[in-house]
Amino acid sequence: xxxxxxxxxxxxxGAWDVLVIGGGPIGLVTAWxxxxxxxxxxxxxxSPGGGAARVAAGMLxxxxxxxxxxxxxxxxxxxxxxxxxAFTAELEEASGRDTGYRACGTLAVALDSDDRxxxxxxxxxxxxxxxxxxxxxxxxxxxxxxxxxxxVRGGLRVDGDHQTDPRRLTQALLTAGERAGVELLRQRAxxxxxxxxxxxxxxxxxxxxxxxxxxxxxxxxxxxxLAGVPEEVLPPVRPVKGQLLRLRVPGPxxxxxxxxxxxxxxxxxxxxxPRENGELVVGATTEELGFDTTVTAxxxxxxxxxAHELVPGVTELPLVETCAGLRPGSPDNAPLLGxxxxxxxxxxxxxxxxxVLLTPxxxxxxAELLTGGRVPDEAIPFSPARFTPALQEQSL
Amino acid sequence: xxxxxxxxxxxxxGAWDVLVIGGGPIGLVTAWxxxxxxxxxxxxxxSPGGGAARVAAGMLxxxxxxxxxxxxxxxxxxxxxxxxxAFTAELEEASGRDTGYRACGTLAVALDSDDRxxxxxxxxxxxxxxxxxxxxxxxxxxxxxxxxxxxVRGGLRVDGDHQTDPRRLTQALLTAGERAGVELLRQRAxxxxxxxxxxxxxxxxxxxxxxxxxxxxxxxxxxxxLAGVPEEVLPPVRPVKGQLLRLRVPGPxxxxxxxxxxxxxxxxxxxxxPRENGELVVGATTEELGFDTTVTAxxxxxxxxxAHELVPGVTELPLVETCAGLRPGSPDNAPLLGxxxxxxxxxxxxxxxxxVLLTPxxxxxxAELLTGGRVPDEAIPFSPARFTPALQEQSL
Numbered sequence: 001x002x003x004x005x006x007x008x009x010x011x012x013x014g015a016w017d018v019l020v021i022g023g024g025p026i027g028l029v030t031a032w033x034x035x036x037x038x039x040x041x042x043x044x045x046x047s048p049g050g051g052a053a054r055v056a057a058g059m060l061x062x063x064x065x066x067x068x069x070x071x072x073x074x075x076x077x078x079x080x081x082x083x084x085x086a087f088t089a090e091l092e093e094a095s096g097r098d099t100g101y102r103a104c105g106t107l108a109v110a111l112d113s114d115d116r117x118x119x120x121x122x123x124x125x126x127x128x129x130x131x132x133x134x135x136x137x138x139x140x141x142x143x144x145x146x147x148x149x150x151x152v153r154g155g156l157r158v159d160g161d162h163q164t165d166p167r168r169l170t171q172a173l174l175t176a177g178e179r180a181g182v183e184l185l186r187q188r189a190x191x192x193x194x195x196x197x198x199x200x201x202x203x204x205x206x207x208x209x210x211x212x213x214x215x216x217x218x219x220x221x222x223x224x225x226l227a228g229v230p231e232e233v234l235p236p237v238r239p240v241k242g243q244l245l246r247l248r249v250p251g252p253x254x255x256x257x258x259x260x261x262x263x264x265x266x267x268x269x270x271x272x273x274p275r276e277n278g279e280l281v282v283g284a285t286t287e288e289l290g291f292d293t294t295v296t297a298x299x300x301x302x303x304x305x306x307a308h309e310l311v312p313g314v315t316e317l318p319l320v321e322t323c324a325g326l327r328p329g330s331p332d333n334a335p336l337l338g339x340x341x342x343x344x345x346x347x348x349x350x351x352x353x354x355x356v357l358l359t360p361x362x363x364x365x366x367a368e369l370l371t372g373g374r375v376p377d378e379a380i381p382f383s384p385a386r387f388t389p390a391l392q393e394q395s396l
Numbered sequence: 397x398x399x400x401x402x403x404x405x406x407x408x409x410g411a412w413d414v415l416v417i418g419g420g421p422i423g424l425v426t427a428w429x430x431x432x433x434x435x436x437x438x439x440x441x442x443s444p445g446g447g448a449a450r451v452a453a454g455m456l457x458x459x460x461x462x463x464x465x466x467x468x469x470x471x472x473x474x475x476x477x478x479x480x481x482a483f484t485a486e487l488e489e490a491s492g493r494d495t496g497y498r499a500c501g502t503l504a505v506a507l508d509s510d511d512r513x514x515x516x517x518x519x520x521x522x523x524x525x526x527x528x529x530x531x532x533x534x535x536x537x538x539x540x541x542x543x544x545x546x547x548v549r550g551g552l553r554v555d556g557d558h559q560t561d562p563r564r565l566t567q568a569l570l571t572a573g574e575r576a577g578v579e580l581l582r583q584r585a586x587x588x589x590x591x592x593x594x595x596x597x598x599x600x601x602x603x604x605x606x607x608x609x610x611x612x613x614x615x616x617x618x619x620x621x622l623a624g625v626p627e628e629v630l631p632p633v634r635p636v637k638g639q640l641l642r643l644r645v646p647g648p649x650x651x652x653x654x655x656x657x658x659x660x661x662x663x664x665x666x667x668x669x670p671r672e673n674g675e676l677v678v679g680a681t682t683e684e685l686g687f688d689t690t691v692t693a694x695x696x697x698x699x700x701x702x703a704h705e706l707v708p709g710v711t712e713l714p715l716v717e718t719c720a721g722l723r724p725g726s727p728d729n730a731p732l733l734g735x736x737x738x739x740x741x742x743x744x745x746x747x748x749x750x751x752v753l754l755t756p757x758x759x760x761x762x763a764e765l766l767t768g769g770r771v772p773d774e775a776i777p778f779s780p781a782r783f784t785p786a787l788q789e790q791s792l
Contacts, residue, residue, distance in 0.1 A: 247693055295715050296711065296714055297704075297711050297713050297714075298704075300700060301700035301701065301704060304696060307693070308694075314693050316693075319718060322715060
């Protein structure tokens, strides 16, 4: 334990300035950024880097993932996507590790006339939002990506939607955090500690009580279940299961695909993300089954069937891994970033499909919050206050 | 090294009576039976029990696997199937291990009218061969196995086609062999040794030369590639790749299936083998790709698609494992059992799809051959001599 350096003076002697609960990319970036600001920071996770990010595909796709009515989220996603190149450079420098960032662009295609109509509507929405996306004929799509199915009827070329490798990203964040002085407590936080109407840290699985001036709950899909968090503060986060496959593109088949390729097949999205190292990620199911991370015959079947319809040649590729993870879903599919009604407790959770994309911006937002600074404008709508009317009247 | 106990006196001093090359069920049963007969026996394999049997489903299905023109093979398969209950009892007693033998029967079903016509022809052939098989309507099939697809058009109930668990079988054979005195040489045999016009043992990967009065080549799909075997004696065995899935039936879904269920879907056979322990094996592809044991997206896709068509509820089950193995194929799909033109070298290979089924009979045949006894009549047509006309004129 270290002497308190808590900027608001709220921590008892012997406390950390900041305790981050959760070692996914969101918790790791928060801890790294906090430590960079001079805060004495600890992070609790039984296996940092081992959560949903191990399963995630790492698409950085604010444009192709645009949905009606989510313009505020679009602004947030774009703000983080803009930061990705500089963020990657800084992180790779700080950690000495490659993160697999690849400015490869994305091609979203339509396999039938219904899909084409939907994709065309998405294109109109993108243009209204001022985004760059180019409509291509089926022939033009196949010229870009010759492995595409002959039946592709058209597509959207989005050169700004890139990718990173979430497994390498979390490893780099782990190293950068440790180098910046983050203390990793390799245990699960089992209970939030409170005293005098404020959060004061957390109790770990072995019974250790970790005191901290400020606590950040960044436990992904588990954020809604931490004991000791007052009911009215508990984030409305639920697990949304995703199953995903990893194929390998053997040398003679490369590049196979040169950018992310995605489509909606029979109403279900499927995407193929080709990494520089020859890995080809195929994702992902979306299932509301609680805390279930079972890989099922049906999940794998759906992914293979849809990927095969989109890129028939995938059947030739080795299937290297099947896995399932839990996205932290929120009621409006957007994250909860900011203070709660319980002083000393911040949230950085509920990122749903966008956790990897939002890593740079989340780190910045939380660092500002933890040091009493000013959060970027784009993040203001995503205060947890939007789900707690009483708090909503206070300013962020 | 031990003093020679070789019954034909052919081994030099310091030699084993018998060296078995290959530690799959065929090699293991040969070694066990040889040791039981008092022969000093060694078996060379880098990881005994680790070959194709780890992938095999373990169907004991001479009746449902009957093919036109393979009546001699049918007699061999039936002879081994008849031995399975007593063999299992003896092996489980000798090893103290359960082998997962299950007298569950098999149901072969038709999913469309073409399939039904083919299945009906198979039924006529079975009846002509004096086999027991009962024709059932689609409704009767679903009464037996309620998880079957509603579209099932009819089926054949074969109560005599059972199953065993090849992984447990090989473990039991390993234990029984060691208890009977088989020496396991945990290395690959890289070259057959010959001297004075006869086989005299083998050289191992580390250079050790193992001398033996008689050598049995039981190396499965690798049997056709052992260095040092004269060209005219090398068995015409090739690898036939099979991919296979293991699902798990969670408690609430059991029994799910109560017997082996199989069908031909779009010309491709698929089978589901339910184990007592809740494992459900789905197999298998048949691919001629040389020594390739890659699990591919296409193989897994085909198995899941066909299993789903046969038993739609499989999609709910956890997918636990995907694997691929190499069957030892032979020109007539039948094994090579017996002496070669090279004195001192016997073959026990080329079992193709029937290695597990033929384990009991192969053990008996090889034990007789190694001790100068009389092989069972059913095995006589399967001498390697049938592929070497010069030898064919000699008696077995």
